[in-house]
Amino acid sequence: MKKKVLVVDDSRMMELQICKLLEGSAFEMAAYCENGEDAIARYEEIQPDIVTMDIIMPGIDGLETAKIILEEHPDARIVIISSLAYDDTINEAHDIGAKTFLYKPLTKENLIQALTEAMA
Numbered sequence: 001m002k003k004k005v006l007v008v009d010d011s012r013m014m015e016l017q018i019c020k021l022l023e024g025s026a027f028e029m030a031a032y033c034e035n036g037e038d039a040i041a042r043y044e045e046i047q048p049d050i051v052t053m054d055i056i057m058p059g060i061d062g063l064e065t066a067k068i069i070l071e072e073h074p075d076a077r078i079v080i081i082s083s084l085a086y087d088d089t090i091n092e093a094h095d096i097g098a099k100t101f102l103y104k105p106l107t108k109e110n111l112i113q114a115l116t117e118a119m120a
Contacts, residue, residue, distance in 0.1 A: 001028045001047040002025075002026055002027055002047045003028070003050060003115070004027075004028065004030035004047070004050075004117060005018075005022065005028065005029050005030060005032070005048060005049070005050050005051070005052060005074070005115070006031050006032075006033065006039065006042075006043065006046050006048035006051045006052070006059070006092075007019075007029055007032045007033070007036075007051075007052050008032075008033045008035075008038075008039040008051060008053045008054060008057075008062065008065065009032075009034070009052070009053075009054035009057070009081070010034050010035060010054060010056075010057040010058060011054070011089045012056065012116065014074070014082075014104075015029075015032045017106065018050055018052060018106070018111070019106055021106060021108045021111050021112070022030065022111075022112075023060045025050075025112050025115075026107075026112075026116070027050070027112070027115050030046050030048050030090065031046045031048070032071065035057050035058055035060070036057055036059055036060030036062065036064065036068075037060055038051070038063030038089050038109055039051070039057050039069065040060075040063065040068050040069060040072075041063060041067055041071055043072070043073060043076070044073075045063060047066075048076045049077065049116055049119065050078070050079065050118055051066075051076060051078045051079070052078075052079050052081050052098075052102075052115075053065060053066050053078050053081065053098070054079050054080075054081055054082060055080060055082040055084055055089065056082070056084070060082060061080070063080070063089075063093060063096060065096070066078045066080065066098055067096045067097075067098050068092070070096060070097045074097075076097075077099050077118045077119065078098045078099060078118075079098065079099055079100050079101075079102060079114050079115060079118050080093045080098045080100070080102070081101075081102045081104060081106065082091065082100045082101070082102075082103070082104060083103065084102040085093065090092040099114075099117070100114050100116035100117060100118055102114050
């Protein structure tokens with residue numbers, strides 16, 4: 001059975017890219033949310049195995065969204081995906097409890113590797 005991925009990103013292009021990159025892997029996109037509020041509201045309903053989370057989004061940003069999800073679901077596995085590559089951002093993501101941090105643009109190899117490591 002494939003692992004369910006909740007993709008949280010305000011870019012439809014990123015949704016399509018991640019969906020395509022997951023093809024033929026042990027992961028499948030279970031749902032897509034365009035913002036943090038939707039992700040928080042739908043997490044329980046979807047019960048994903050893993051979440052990919054953009055940082056810059058309208059409303060609640062990805063780091064705050066990850067923090068809220070992890071407070072409510074401490075076993076959640078979150079992979080932050082962003083073009084922001086500042087050390088303090090990466091450190092904050094890890095401090096919140098994110099499993100790993102991926103830089104955009106993504107490749108199939110680095111996405112699958114990050115998801116696999118986060119599941120371990």
